Amino acid sequence: MFSKELLKGTLKTIVLHLLEEQGKMYGYEIARYVRERSEGQLELTEGALYPTLHKLEADGLVATEKVQVGHRTRKYYRLTALGTEAAGRKREEFALFTATMRMILTPKWNT
């Protein structure tokens, strides 16, 4: 498990990326998908996931759709144009960030 701080900074990036890749997803599906794809390394808690989803919706990055499934209602999320743009931006930013971190954390040999 990774620290809360690390996850907090990357959760939006993960959600936006998955929605762009998968089209539409619901909350539980996102959590399960992340767990499986990260081979159990990344566990999204409900307490982190749902506040983020609701925030993305309020900011207009995702749109929602309700579907009746069995005896309950399921809320699906998908990206808006604004969200697609944000997904790309977040991915680039994170790629640059990891590259930078590697530059800093790689041992430097004095020749």
Add this chain to the structure above:
Amino acid sequence: MIALSEHQVYYIANRLDQAGIDYLPLREELLDHLCCMVEDHMVDGLSFSQATHEVFAAFGKDGMQKLQRQTILQLQNKSQLMKRLALLVLGLLLISFTMMWARQQDDPPSRRPLNGEHVVTSAFGQRMHPILKKHKMHFGVDFKAPLGTPVMATSDGEIVKAEFREKYGNMIVIRHDDTFETLYSQLSEIQVKVGQTIKKGEQIGLVGSSGMSTGPHLHYEVHKDGKAVNPEGFFGP
């Protein structure tokens, strides 16, 4: 693939209500989430009651309440919070200004009606009337002053009376606010009109002896809430 029955979904919804989840946009979604978790546990071989127990235990006693709080808090972004704070500060300022204004409005008339030192020939209270030769209440203060000495308003206000009365002679009444009125009488000349607004220190008339009087003086009264009070109690240093 296991799908919960209507009764089972209803049971979980009840548990959500008991946990105090009443924020509807989250409640519906969380219900689906919990049902999915229960179904997954049942696929793994647990009974419905075991699975439900497991799921609710995983959240802990107030884990759901915390989730609800965070979801709502997340939506109130900083600018909204700042707006609320600004509004609150503005409101407090307005209240304090109103109170200051109200206090200023009800300030007693602290200025003296005549410039310079003047002998008080008759103070406020019971006295022997110099003409009637009887004990009578004196509702003001008499300042001895030469004929034609300028008389000044003792506080901001509006002229509500400017007329001649048999005993008072030429007299002026100024209403300052809801609490205070001042009266100036025995004037030789009235220099203001009814309805006129007047500033503290502004000249309104001249000292005289126009009513029941033994010589030039200013008879000055202060009325607080309609009752005559001792004007000398209000004079500043």
